Amino acid sequence: MxxxxxxxxxxxxxxxxxxxxxxxxxxxxxxxxxxxxxxxxxxxxxxxxxxxxxxxxxxxxxxxxxxxxxxxxxxxxxxxxxxxxxxxxxxxxxxxxxxxxxxxxxxxxxxxxxxxxxxxxxxxxxxxxxxxxxxxxxxxxxxxxxxxxxxxxxxxxxxxxxxxxxxxxxxxxxxxxxxxxxxxxxxxxxxxxxxxxxxxxxxxxxxxxxxxxxxxxxxxxxxxxxxxxxxxxxxxxxxxxxxxxxxxxxKATEPMRTRDIFSAQTYFHGMLGIVDGKEDRGFFQAPAWFGLDTSGTRHADNLGYLGVMQGYLGPLPSAFTIDFDFVLDVADSTGASLQLTLTTGDVEYDDDVTTGGARAAGYNILVRSNGSVDIFKTCGGTTAATKLGGTTGATLVPGTVYHLRVQVTAGQITATRTTVSNPASVTVTDSSYRGDMYPHLGVRDVKARWSNLAVS
The missing domain is CATH 3.20.20.190 (Phosphatidylinositol (PI) phosphodiesterase)
Known part of the structure; x- marks a missing residue:
């Protein structure tokens, strides 16, 4: 019928x-x-x-x-x-x-x-x-x-x-x-x-x-x-x-959701990737994981970077908190990272600017395989990102579930790994970008997964 x-x-x-x-x-x-x-x-x-x-x-x-x-x-x-x-x-x-x-x-x-x-x-x-x-x-x-x-x-x-x-x-x-x-x-x-x-x-x-x-x-x-x-x-x-x-x-103007729907095990509205990703927008793993993989030689032509906007969560308000569980399954080096990027507008973010990508304006929070957490500010185009602050932490164990909380207020940004015995936390002071922001999940030289992604 x-x-x-x-x-x-x-x-x-x-x-x-x-x-x-x-x-x-x-x-x-x-x-x-x-x-x-x-x-x-x-x-x-x-x-x-x-x-x-x-x-x-x-x-x-x-x-x-x-x-x-x-x-x-x-x-x-x-x-x-x-x-x-x-x-x-x-x-x-x-x-x-x-x-x-x-x-x-x-x-x-x-x-x-x-x-x-x-x-x-x-x-x-x-x-x-x-x-x-x-x-x-x-x-x-x-x-x-x-x-x-x-x-x-x-x-x-x-x-x-x-x-x-x-x-x-x-x-x-x-x-x-x-x-x-x-x-x-x-x-x-x-x-x-x-x-x-x-x-x-x-x-x-x-x-x-x-x-x-x-x-x-x-x-x-x-x-x-x-x-x-x-x-x-x-x-x-x-x-x-x-x-x-x-x-x-x-055509939407308001956030569609306040949390992920990775349990559907397929893409939701606004999950847009990058051009150099050649339409690689990640994988799903039951019961409710979404992942990206640039380990080994995957996306080497984009310097090992891949990112996907989670557009259904945006635009974010001027003050908000983002929480998510994450797993690093494979990491190519101690500096390899999973990333949460916050851009002004639902624009493409590509961390590789050597091949025509654009970093866009906003903030990039990196959790590296060696346990450190770094916060960068990006100013758009090919301008180098500015490190605002960082902290060290316990090395991430492959396959282990961790949690990250990112809190954005009018004047500060705090990123905290909350599920370790000595939480690694960094707070930076910057008010350059607020309002009309969109979150992106990204990886460089790792295979990583996210779950329970929520905005409050």
Whole structure:
């Protein structure tokens, strides 16, 4: 039976009646569930998303697979060009989500065909169908017409050739144009050709170009906006809709929780990693542990650093306490550490600035394998961090559960290991950053786990 929750909009006409900006789950919400799977689409619909974006490729026998990459390797147990597959090959394949998305997910999810998505969600929630290879646009339109879902679909592509069939059928279309240059086209020309929507990347498109496209009469859909700070920087009066990998986090303004939900054994809203982590956002261990691993040679290209923001806890108030249990399972050296980083805003924090990362402004509390606890202040960009203070403590025993408490007041920060016979505690005086702060968990040259993470 098709999944059948209550949707805020079922057709594009109903979507247009919603207040701007509308929110579209990119690949079904790929930071929350394995991208382009029925499971991701069900999740997005259950959580009340306005619309869902999916990717399709035309197969050798005329079928349509739902998949993002030009090759099948990254997200499935199949190999070779995606468009070189056949429908039977797709049916025998599986999405091996436990290998690339999250270790707690199974490796035998079905690879959806486009007809599966239309049967499951068509007519219940609007779909943005990204047509990726030659002929996929016409094939998608034919499938939509067979299922009588033309009123609930928007066809998207990088070129007008793949939009032609949709335009002829009266189905709305969106042309992707990453930086707003239009490749020699004009806004008036796009509108005259029948394209109502334009997709722009705000990281590459100037605000003036976004505003100009909207002023010309195009409905601007921006992609891919995953952080609240990036959303806040948009010219919202000019934005018709926002595509996001985690729209539930990006559109929120208040903390979603005051403690972790690691017992769910999968990612929660706002658990965003770093670019150099190549989408490594950690692992889960029953019953309620979340972990990161850069031991040995893992992430050596990022100087052994990996971090994941716990965005559901932010923004933090001006004064707060953070508690968590932690375990160091493996440490490469006495100076190797697990870290709690507090940044101003939900920005990316990367402790390796030699490869283009940014430390962001805030504080970094390090618990080293030799037992010392250090507090640093970071000023953003590639500026060196300033050590505010530190203390020594008993060497950490691998596999042992410890506890850290970090207390932030108007003028001080105190970090204390509370579960040792002689608690290691350090207090520093600094009031540079307060309010609108977000916590990140990080590691350098260790394999570590956290549990019972709570804000009070």
């Amino acid at each position: 098709p999944f059948d929750p209550t949707y805020p909009a079922a057709t594009w006409a109903e979507l247009a009646d919603l207040s701007a900006p509308r929110w579209i789950a990119h690949r079904g919400g790929r930071f929350m569930a394995p991208e382009n799977t029925i499971e991701a689409f069900r999740m997005a619909a259950e959580l009340g998303i306005d619309a869902i974006e999916i990717d399709v490729y035309l197969l050798q026998d005329g079928g349509l697979i739902v998949s993002h990459d030009s090759t099948a390797t990254r997200t499935s147990n199949l190999t070779g060009p995606t468009g070189g597959l056949t429908t039977p090959a797709v049916l025998r394949g599986r999405v091996d989500a436990g290998n690339w998305f999250c270790d707690s997910w199974p490796n035998d999810l079905h690879i959806p065909l486009f007809v599966d998505v239309l049967a499951e969600l068509g007519g219940l929630v609007p779909l943005v169908v990204h047509c990726n290879n030659a002929g996929s646009g016409a094939a998608a339109v034919a499938a939509v017409q067979r299922h009588e879902r033309a009123d609930s679909v928007l066809i998207m592509a990088w070129n007008e050739t793949e939009l032609a069939a949709a335009r002829a059928a009266g189905i709305p279309t969106i042309l992707l144009d990453e930086d707003g240059t239009l490749n020699g086209q004009t806004y008036a020309g796009l509108l005259a050709a029948g394209t109502e929507y334009i997709g722009l990347n705000p990281a590459l498109t100037p605000v003036a170009s976004i505003e100009a496209a909207a002023a010309a009469g195009l409905k601007v859909i921006v992609y891919t906006v995953n952080r609240r700070s990036d959303y806040a920087a948009l010219p919202l009066d000019a934005v018709w809709a926002v595509i996001s990998d985690d729209p539930w986090h990006a």
